[in-house]
Amino acid sequence: MELYVFDANRRPAGVVESFEYLRWTRKYSQCGSFELKAIATAENLALLTLGNLLWKSGGEEAGVIEYAEISQEEKELITVSGRFAVSYLARRIVWDTEILNGTLADCVGQLLDNHLINPGNTDRRMDFIAYDGGGLSDPVSTQISYKNLMDAAMSLCEAADAGIKAVFNPANGIFTVTLYKGAASQAVFSWEYENLTSQTFTKSASDYANVALVGGEGEGAERVFAVYGESEGTERREVFVDAKSLRSEDFGDEYTAALLFQGQSKLSELAMAQSFDASVNPHGNLTYGTDFDLGQTVKVVSKKWGVTLTTRITEIEESYDSTGQSLDITFGKGMLTLAQKLKLEG
Structure with a gap:
């Protein structure tokens, strides 16, 4: 296995030599992470700097260096760690309110397009990010406001039991954020x-719930409620989900579906x-x-x-x-x- 380094502009910078240890943690619906301990040679010190990328030969994902530490005991070591390139999404928020009503592929694509790939404010654009929703047709009906973009995308994927990864093409420096279902x-x-x-x-x-009471718009006796999940007796474990920010005028006939999606998402988190x-x-x-x-x-x-x-x-x-x-x-x-x-x- 070769461990290649690309600079912050995704241009080849070199190969890591004499590394002691590499932990490469891949996650399905979450952002993966890594940690590398290498001999602190002049070459490695020049390569392993914040913002640079690590890529294992033949792999799909690359890691962004977010932390670096140089230490000396018996030998000089440099330790770097960070997250995989899905973490580029964490550098953006959902800047306003997004009404999501469609398939998982289309809704995550809407978030990425509006706040990362093709936003109205070009200062927010990352032109090296592409998107492939994998045609995932799981239904989504919700509203997201001012949430971290990576957290928003991952929570939608978790609710649908879908994976998310950023596939790196070292030939052109493009990352393709990809949704998929494991076979x-x-x-x-x-x-x-x-x-x-x-x-x-x-x-x-300890955190388990299987019935969600979802509270929508309105006050008191006029408030709209929906229930997601069913169980009885001691097996029934309830949770309340406050979805008052969802407005019926935004979803029309799909308003109940939007409330139920909030319940589904919460119970997925509390499975x-x-x-x-x-x-x-x-x-x-x-x-x-x-x-x-x-x-x-x-x-x-x-x-x-x-x-x-x-x-x-x-x-x-x-x-x-x-x-x-x-x-x-x-x-x-x-x-x-x-x-x-x-x-x-x-």
Whole structure:
């Protein structure tokens, strides 16, 4: 594997030499991240600067360097980290109010076109960003105002169980923000099949909700409400969603659908956390990129624990060091982080 560096204008700058460790974390509906530790040679110090891009040979995604640290103990090291290029979207907000009523592909495209690719204010434009919605037809009916653009796009993707990535073309320096649905794979992961070297199964209902009462426009007895989801007894877990900012005049006959979409999105965020974290045996019977990949639906089995999951690969952490490559995989939806909870409350 070669690790190439491109400058902030996406022009080839060089190749990283003598690196100690690379963590390359790919995520399905979220923005991935990376961390690199390299020998602090003059060449590496010149290459690994804020704003430059890292790209693994043959890969789709590139990382934007957002943090750099030089340290010395036994040897001088430079450590850089950052997020994948989907993070360019985080440099913009939804500048005003967007009424979204259509397919997922069209609605995310509307956000990107109006606030990044072809905005009215040309100072906001990034002319190296293209878009491919993948023809995803999941229905969207909502309103977004003044939200971070990356957060807005990712929340729509999460509600639809869709992936988002920025595919880099090193030949022309173009990033194509791409939406996709992971395909079904025949891969089966199991300790008993000797293709896992460690495994942790987590199930949590601490943030779980399955019925959303959505409050729309109006006050008191005149307020419009909609209910998304159903359950009963002790299994019923309710949450209120304040959607007062949605106006019927903006959605017409689709107003109820817009309220229900708010409920669907909230329950997607508060779904039952059930994940299986595992390290994959590099000498096992499954080959990364051939038998399984990020976003694909696979089967995970632990006969001893009585666990059988057909679930999506939501995160793959690739690690490279002197011992070679290792893979840590997250299957399914994990528990909400503190940052995610704060965003939900906000």
